Amino acid sequence: MDKLEETFKDLSPESIALIKEAVDNKVKEKVSLHVDQALNEQDEMYSNKLEQLLTTIDKDHTLKLEKVIKAYDADKTKKLKMVIEKYENVINNDAKEFKQQLIESISEYLEVYLNEVVPTADIQEAVKNKKAIVVLENLRNHLAVDAALQRESVKEAVMDGKKQINEASSKLESVLLENADLKNQLNKLKTETLIESKSSTLDDQQKKYIKKVLADKTPEFIEENFDYTLKLFKKKSENRLESLKEEALNESSKADRVIFESNEEQPAQVSPYLQELRKY
């Protein structure tokens, strides 16, 4: 500034001041331009650096977070596995053991409770009153029979009794057979007698038919069915005679016509009706 004043010493102080002001303004403008430019450059540089820094920090944080997550996962997985193992152990072993203990405890409790509620004396009495008495009675009978059988005399008597029973059984069997045979014979005789007495008034054909039909029947059956059988026979005979009559009539009409046509050639024919009548 001193040099400027020396250079412009010829100028008035106002002019110098104006020049000074103008110079200052220019300088300020320049400075501000440079400062702005520098600041812009600095901002740009810092922005780039900050972006790089942020990117680096992000990468670093991402890596660190991934590591943390992995470590966290591993830790939690390990802990969960331990929990599962513990749980399975509790379920499979401890719970079973506890259940078994509980069953034992309940069983013991029931025994103690029943001992108190149902006294042993009562049970013994019940057993004596029912099962034991029956069993002892059976045992007594069994032992008594054994003791009796062990004596020689009783043994012989029993053997003899058995022999006699066997003989009596075989005799009874043969007598029963004989009795059945005699009954059969008697029935036959009764039947024959009854048929003879009932058919005494009948002719030979009727007698023959009655014997044939009723020979193997019981007397009761014959009593009940004799009249019916006789009626049946008579009806059959009548029917047969009727049919024979018709046949004979038909045959005789045919024979007359044939005889008329060839009288000398045909031999004399006997009527079937007459032939049938000859049989009776």
Next chain:
Amino acid sequence: MKSDIKRFISAILEKNYKQAQSHLKSAVNEKIKQRIINNNTSIF
């Protein structure tokens, strides 16, 4: 007998009290039978 008690516990856990009562009854009956048999053998 033990199986009846086991079923009784299972029924209780399942809140099936009617079934539980039935199993308990069976267990008590078995216990009484056991006692009768024990007394019976001691008599003979």
